[in-house]
Amino acid sequence: MAVLKTTVDNDTKERFHEIALSQGMTEAELLRSVVLMLVDQQEVSADAIVLRPDNTKSSRITVGIPGFLVDAVKTRASSKGMAVSRWVAALVQSNVTGQPVMTDKELLALQASGRELAAIGRNVNQIAKALNIAFEDTDRVKLKLLSELSQVIDDNRSVIRALVRTSQNAWDAD
Numbered sequence: 001m002a003v004l005k006t007t008v009d010n011d012t013k014e015r016f017h018e019i020a021l022s023q024g025m026t027e028a029e030l031l032r033s034v035v036l037m038l039v040d041q042q043e044v045s046a047d048a049i050v051l052r053p054d055n056t057k058s059s060r061i062t063v064g065i066p067g068f069l070v071d072a073v074k075t076r077a078s079s080k081g082m083a084v085s086r087w088v089a090a091l092v093q094s095n096v097t098g099q100p101v102m103t104d105k106e107l108l109a110l111q112a113s114g115r116e117l118a119a120i121g122r123n124v125n126q127i128a129k130a131l132n133i134a135f136e137d138t139d140r141v142k143l144k145l146l147s148e149l150s151q152v153i154d155d156n157r158s159v160i161r162a163l164v165r166t167s168q169n170a171w172d173a174d
C-alpha cells in the first residue's frame with residue numbers, strides 16, 4: 001500500500017492526536033478516514049468523523065488468542081482495511097451492542113447514498129416549485145416520471161438495508 005506523509009506544527013499534531021483518541025482511533029486510522037473522505041469529495045469536519053457514543057475513552061484489554069487464530073484475525077482485519085486491534089474492538093462492539101460497525105468503505109457507500117438522496121430531494125423541490133409557479137401546467141409533471149423517482153428511492157433504501165445487513169452479518173460468527 002502507498003504511504004502519505006506530511007509535516008505539521010506541534011499544536012496541530014497534538015490536536016489531531018486528541019481527536020483520534022476521542023474517536024477511539026489511531027492517528028493512522030483517523031488520517032486514512034479523512035483522506036478517504038476527501039478523495040470521495042466529501043466535506044470533512046470533526047462532526048463527520050464522530051461514529052461512536054459519548055463515552056469513547058478507550059481502555060486497554062489484553063487478550064490471549066491461540067496461535068492458530070492469529071493469522072485468521074490478521075487476514076480478516078486486513079480484508080476490512082483495519083488494524084488488528086481496531087478489528088477486534090469492532091468485533092466486540094458489534095457483538096455486545098448487536099449493531100453493525102461500519103468500515104471506511106461502508107461509510108463511504110452510505111455517504112454516497114446520502115448524496116444521491118439529496119439530489120433526488122432537490123429534483124422533487126424543483127418539481128414542487130414549478131407546480132407552484134404554474135399550477136395550471138400540471139401536465140408538465142408526468143406521473144410516470146414521479147413513479148420512476150419513487151422506484152429510485154425504494155431501490156436506494158433497499159441498498160442501504162442490504163449494506164447494513166451485510167455489515168451486521170460480517171461481524172457474526174461463521
